[in-house]
Amino acid sequence: MSASAIQPILRVRDLAVHFPVRVGGLFGRWKPLKAVDGVSFDIMAGETLGIVGESGCGKSTLGRAVLRLIPATAGQVVWLGDDLLTLEPDDMRRRRRDLQIVFQDPLAALDPRMTVGDIVAEPLVTFHPDLGGDEVRRRVRDMVAKVGLSPEMINRYPHEFSGGQCQRIGVARAMILRPKLIVCDEPVSALDVSIQAQIINLLMALQREFGLSLIFISHNLSVVRHISHRVLVLYLGRVAELAPRDELFARPRHPYTQALMAAAPVPDPRRERQKLRARLEGDPPSPLDPPSGCTFRTRCARATEVCATAMPGLETVGPDGAAAQHHVACYHWRDGFRNK
Amino acid sequence: MPDPILTVTDLNVRFATPEGEVRAVTDVSFSVHAGETLGVVGESGSGKTQIFLAVMGLLASNGRAAGSARFRGQELLGLRRTELNRVRGGDMAMVFQDPMTSLNPYLRVSRQMTEVLVVHKGMSEADARKRAVAMLERVHIPDARRRFDLYPHEFSGGMRQRVMIAMALLCQPDLLIADEPTTALDVTVQAQILDLLAEIRRDLGTAVVLITHDFGVIAGLADRVMVMYGGRIAEEGPVLDMFDRPCHPYTRGLLASMPRGDAAAGGELAAIKGQPPNLQRLPPGCPFAPRCPLVIERCRLAMPPLDPLGANRRAACYRAGP
Numbered sequence: 186m187s188a189s190a191i192q193p194i195l196r197v198r199d200l201a202v203h204f205p206v207r208v209g210g211l212f213g214r215w216k217p218l219k220a221v222d223g224v225s226f227d228i229m230a231g232e233t234l235g236i237v238g239e240s241g242c243g244k245s246t247l248g249r250a251v252l253r254l255i256p257a258t259a260g261q262v263v264w265l266g267d268d269l270l271t272l273e274p275d276d277m278r279r280r281r282r283d284l285q286i287v288f289q290d291p292l293a294a295l296d297p298r299m300t301v302g303d304i305v306a307e308p309l310v311t312f313h314p315d316l317g318g319d320e321v322r323r324r325v326r327d328m329v330a331k332v333g334l335s336p337e338m339i340n341r342y343p344h345e346f347s348g349g350q351c352q353r354i355g356v357a358r359a360m361i362l363r364p365k366l367i368v369c370d371e372p373v374s375a376l377d378v379s380i381q382a383q384i385i386n387l388l389m390a391l392q393r394e395f396g397l398s399l400i401f402i403s404h405n406l407s408v409v410r411h412i413s414h415r416v417l418v419l420y421l422g423r424v425a426e427l428a429p430r431d432e433l434f435a436r437p438r439h440p441y442t443q444a445l446m447a448a449a450p451v452p453d454p455r456r457e458r459q460k461l462r463a464r465l466e467g468d469p470p471s472p473l474d475p476p477s478g479c480t481f482r483t484r485c486a487r488a489t490e491v492c493a494t495a496m497p498g499l500e501t502v503g504p505d506g507a508a509a510q511h512h513v514a515c516y517h518w519r520d521g522f523r524n525k
Numbered sequence: 526m527p528d529p530i531l532t533v534t535d536l537n538v539r540f541a542t543p544e545g546e547v548r549a550v551t552d553v554s555f556s557v558h559a560g561e562t563l564g565v566v567g568e569s570g571s572g573k574t575q576i577f578l579a580v581m582g583l584l585a586s587n588g589r590a591a592g593s594a595r596f597r598g599q600e601l602l603g604l605r606r607t608e609l610n611r612v613r614g615g616d617m618a619m620v621f622q623d624p625m626t627s628l629n630p631y632l633r634v635s636r637q638m639t640e641v642l643v644v645h646k647g648m649s650e651a652d653a654r655k656r657a658v659a660m661l662e663r664v665h666i667p668d669a670r671r672r673f674d675l676y677p678h679e680f681s682g683g684m685r686q687r688v689m690i691a692m693a694l695l696c697q698p699d700l701l702i703a704d705e706p707t708t709a710l711d712v713t714v715q716a717q718i719l720d721l722l723a724e725i726r727r728d729l730g731t732a733v734v735l736i737t738h739d740f741g742v743i744a745g746l747a748d749r750v751m752v753m754y755g756g757r758i759a760e761e762g763p764v765l766d767m768f769d770r771p772c773h774p775y776t777r778g779l780l781a782s783m784p785r786g787d788a789a790a791g792g793e794l795a796a797i798k799g800q801p802p803n804l805q806r807l808p809p810g811c812p813f814a815p816r817c818p819l820v821i822e823r824c825r826l827a828m829p830p831l832d833p834l835g836a837n838r839r840a841a842c843y844r845a846g847p
Binding site for chain 2: 239240347349350377378379380381382383385386389404406407408410411412430444445447448449450451452453454455456457458460464465468469
């Protein structure tokens, strides 16, 4: 997929979300917690962008800010030519039919007092109040079948379903308006291993059938590697690295990406036992009090004096091919990469 | 193989609930040998945690355990609390998934650690402090002497789990039971804790039971693996053998369904169809039968026994084969 040939469906530019946090107790001062700090990326039609990072890196905040579910502090989110962040509420509401979200905890995301049929129908009734009851029921039954549930389930309540089935209901609700983009926020993390593959297959099948774009947020590298076309690695609210999937996993350039890949356990005893034991030291720093310069430098084996001066900008790795789509924010990315 | 230190025989765990009886563990028998690491892998509701809560006498109040669990020859089930307290925390210790809920938030770490030594080993407060600080250093807590008197919330998640492991190791247990010890942690911190567990096993010779849902965690640490499904042992065997030749269709299905990342990224995953069993309405036969691609009539009628399958392997499946 070449960026020049196809117009991106979504362009995010310098997006920032800062939360004011009071430090030092009741009479302390307010300090900005920079959950997302200057993030830019594009998404093409039919593309899946994976967003990986550890807890607190801002990946969920980023997904929600793109949908304007939480207010952004700065930046642009250009959806088919319009900046969503400056739209009037009514205009924004109209755009929402194209932009949906699937949450991590499938049961908590469903209203326990509504039947499955009503849950799936709700967006349809909201956006198409003119639709007749028969037509609503027909579309709900079709969508429920499409996500792999049987039609008689529409009269039951969420608590009667397992986690995997609830997540299918959540996907049906997100899909009923035939959106163009779905933000999937850790959609399989709360599910049992044997159910995760079912939901991943479902999302990929829906994407193929409807040409959906997906923002797939996860802390699980193997899942992201499986489903994504391109992957964005986030560290303390900033893009550490952004590249096409195969390029990133074959040639990770950022020391943080390399560390993530080395740390993720794989279900293969021989590989696990031979793994290099070069571990990241310590924990991610607090986003309230990030280090100066490159925020990763306090855990980075390659850090030098220059890393403390200013945050490195995103550089493009090469002039053509996959390298031209490979961007990394590190002063030392040329120092070589460690292939697994 | 050395003598087993823990031998569990025909363990059954039931919970009485308003909606009926929940059969959490059914007819489970296995042993743990000195110095080995046994990986116990299964999904939520597979019974993997309840086995060891029963062994430790920590079942919820509506739970009952029947069968036998012998630690160094001593029967643990039905033991009075005072007698049980002599074993747990001393010769046998357990670490849980969420270190914040296992540590007392009102007490300094120093107090929680020295208490163990004073109670179990009858140490003086001063000796206990020395021993506890040494143990914090042992689990690589930087600046341990200063941090010793902090409260649990002043530690990060990874550091808290190190504190928990240090506490569990204080009395030099023969057996450390770690229940999802890294599940709540970030992947880079998880790797640090897994390294620590490997180091403890190597340097101290402690037997470790590692309970997890993650085959990746098992792959790196376990010598032997026990796969649980629906409250029963589906199969058991040495780690390399198990990953090379999974015998039970459930294990095979799970391994095949996981995105490996390497070659086939982007293709369809070989998902296991259906849902995990309802423990209140377990079928009379094999609990995996409703989801099994190899199911035959017999599977639905009677539970297959956990039979030996070659050297060191056991599987509970009529259709099991390497």
